[in-house]
Amino acid sequence: MAEPLVGVAIRVGVIGVVLAGVLLGRAVLHRWQAARRERVLQSEALPGMSNGEASVLLFTGTLCSDCMLQKDILYGLKASAGPFHLREVMAARDVALAGRFGVQSVPATVVLNREGKPVGVNYGLVSGDIIASQLEGAKGG
Amino acid sequence: MSGTAGEGVVDRTALKVNQAGIVATLLVAFLLSALTPVAIWLVPLLAVVMLLGSWQPRLGLFRQIYFAVLKPAGMLRPAPRRESPKPHAFAQLLGGVMLVLASLVFAASVTLIGWVLAWIVIVLAFANLAFDF
Numbered sequence: 455m456a457e458p459l460v461g462v463a464i465r466v467g468v469i470g471v472v473l474a475g476v477l478l479g480r481a482v483l484h485r486w487q488a489a490r491r492e493r494v495l496q497s498e499a500l501p502g503m504s505n506g507e508a509s510v511l512l513f514t515g516t517l518c519s520d521c522m523l524q525k526d527i528l529y530g531l532k533a534s535a536g537p538f539h540l541r542e543v544m545a546a547r548d549v550a551l552a553g554r555f556g557v558q559s560v561p562a563t564v565v566l567n568r569e570g571k572p573v574g575v576n577y578g579l580v581s582g583d584i585i586a587s588q589l590e591g592a593k594g595g
Numbered sequence: 596m597s598g599t600a601g602e603g604v605v606d607r608t609a610l611k612v613n614q615a616g617i618v619a620t621l622l623v624a625f626l627l628s629a630l631t632p633v634a635i636w637l638v639p640l641l642a643v644v645m646l647l648g649s650w651q652p653r654l655g656l657f658r659q660i661y662f663a664v665l666k667p668a669g670m671l672r673p674a675p676r677r678e679s680p681k682p683h684a685f686a687q688l689l690g691g692v693m694l695v696l697a698s699l700v701f702a703a704s705v706t707l708i709g710w711v712l713a714w715i716v717i718v719l720a721f722a723n724l725a726f727d728f
Contacts (some may be wrong), residue, residue, distance in 0.1 A: 458629055461630070468625075469622065476722060480722075517682050519605070519677075522677060523678075
């Protein structure tokens with residue numbers, strides 16, 4: 455009689471273990487992203503990236519719906535947040551540049567100041583407000 | 596899995612409802628299978644639902660529940676986004692194929708392997724649902 459209940463209890467335990475594993479994996483992924491972001495932010499300005507104004511690098515890929523949305527957000531910002539140079543990079547084609555900025559997935563955005571030094575790094579889709587505040591810092595620097 | 600509201604527009608809420616439906620159905624099947632082996636039939640049923648939905652989005656059961664009940668009742672708000680529905684349909688096709696394999700393995704009475712395959716679908720759908728992964 456108790457056997458089915460033991461079965462249910464075991465299954466509830468399996469669900470708990472898998473859920474914990476997924477959440478742990480998520481936390482590890484976040485830490486890894488934070489470490490990559492920190493490494494990029496502490497790096498020196500990249501030669502050739504300086505063009506006298508703040509820049510945003512948008513790393514994109516094919517069949518990436520969030521990339522299209524990120525692009526729309528950035529073009530919207532061009533009107534509201536003042537002038538900045540926007541450069542779209544196909545991450546799969548420019549692997550070296552993607553690696554330089556720790557890009558492992560798309561979309562990703564990197565905000566550079568006038569000297570070409572990274573001042574903001576975002577992995578995944580981000581709001582215009584975040585980019586705008588990073589651009590403020592880029593223009594100030 | 597597609598929640599296409601038109602060419603190149605996907606309702607993200609429809610996708611979420613679909614993912615939640617997949618996760619909930621498989622978890623119910625997993626839990627109830629401790630009480631009755633009939634619960635395992637939910638797996639091939641879900642496989643059919645997913646394969647139909649990947650072939651013709653309007654045939655997707657969870658999508659229909661969203662567009663016919665949840666959305667008109669105001670319980671969920673639409674979140675249209677300009678994107679191709681193809682990757683979502685492909686993901687649903689893969690999930691459906693995985694559940695067909697799980698069903699075949701269940702039919703061969705190799706229950707553990709069947710649940711491992713079903714759990715791959717659960718984890719991927721949950722990750723997509725909870726984290727937009």
